[in-house]
Amino acid sequence: xxxxxxxxxxxxxxxxxxxxxxxxxxxxxxxxxxxxxxxxxxxxxxxxxxxxxxxxxxxxxxxxxxxxxxxxxxxxxxxxxxxxxxxxxxxxxxxxxxxxxxxxxxxxxxxxxxxxxxxxxxxxxxxxxxxxxxxxxxxxxxxxxxxxxxxxxxxxxxxxxxxxxxxxxxxxxxxxxxxxxxxxxxxxxxxxxxxxxxxxxxxxxxxxxxxxxxxxxxxxxxxxxxxxxxxxxxxxxxxxxxxxxxxxxxxxxxxxxxxxxxxxxxxxxxxxxxx
Numbered sequence: 001x002x003x004x005x006x007x008x009x010x011x012x013x014x015x016x017x018x019x020x021x022x023x024x025x026x027x028x029x030x031x032x033x034x035x036x037x038x039x040x041x042x043x044x045x046x047x048x049x050x051x052x053x054x055x056x057x058x059x060x061x062x063x064x065x066x067x068x069x070x071x072x073x074x075x076x077x078x079x080x081x082x083x084x085x086x087x088x089x090x091x092x093x094x095x096x097x098x099x100x101x102x103x104x105x106x107x108x109x110x111x112x113x114x115x116x117x118x119x120x121x122x123x124x125x126x127x128x129x130x131x132x133x134x135x136x137x138x139x140x141x142x143x144x145x146x147x148x149x150x151x152x153x154x155x156x157x158x159x160x161x162x163x164x165x166x167x168x169x170x171x172x173x174x175x176x177x178x179x180x181x182x183x184x185x186x187x188x189x190x191x192x193x194x195x196x197x198x199x200x201x202x203x204x205x206x207x208x209x210x211x212x213x214x215x216x217x218x219x220x221x222x223x224x225x226x227x228x229x230x231x232x233x234x235x236x237x238x239x240x241x242x243x244x245x246x247x248x249x250x251x252x253x254x255x256x257x258x259x260x261x262x263x264x265x266x267x268x269x270x271x272x273x274x275x
Contacts, residue, residue, distance in 0.1 A: 055081045055265075060272050062086040063140030067241045068180060070248060070264065078252070078261035084245070086268045088136040092143045095238040098226065111135055111144065138268055142241040147224045149183045181224035181239050189225065189236050 112133030255261025
């Protein structure tokens with residue numbers, strides 16, 4: 001049975017009368033892309049967004065830096081026209097540890113890609129021999145990271161680009177970053193269990209710090225924490241980009257309705273081939 005005849009046999013009289021003979025025949029005989037005939041969906045997000053649109057900024061990728069840039073630009077001017085392009089699809093709405101336990105198995109191989117080759121020097125370096133891949137989905141690695149958010153010293157940033165080091169020295173830089181990611185010291189996460197455990201570990205490490213050759217100091221781990229949810233497999237939620245970025249999208253949509261802002265456009269499954 002062909003796909004067209006399947007449509008015809010499943011169409012009941014009421015729907016045929018509602019559509020009209022001509023409309024139904026047009027649907028069955030259509031050879032254009034899209035539904036119900038199998039093929040590429042038309043219109044697609046790409047075909048719609050390549051019309052005569054003007055943007056102040058086009059952001060490639062939907063990870064941490066995309067969120068930081070978009071958030072900062074819209075703080076200065078809510079009427080900025082911004083398009084955020086993501087090559088991957090929308091998959092996890094939040095960090096994988098914030099959702100039911102079955103998703104725990106998606107960490108690692110099934111969710112990563114390796115669009116690079118490690119150099120021999122990197123491969124032979126004990127500390128760098130293993131390297132996580134890229135997460136090609138909306139939100140990127142933010143949906144899988146550890147949420148550990150330390151403030152590196154200038155010595156630890158010695159191999160960073162000078163522009164990044166200079167930016168980190170600006171007044172309020174680290175405070176703004178911690179506010180964006182909602183960074184909280186582990187001993188301040190008041191959940192009845194995690195806080196007490198963290199304090200016990202800290203006390204133990206402080207007493208034995210001199211016995212660890214590579215350790216200079218002990219401090220509660222600064223963690224990027226998201227709003228709590230009943231599905232989390234942890235005592236607290238880990239921060240990830242999808243929620244806040246979609247939140248900005250919704251806020252801009254409402255501002256656009258009142259003329260106080262411009263919509264934030266998000267496009268997934270779009271590959272940038274040139275600039």
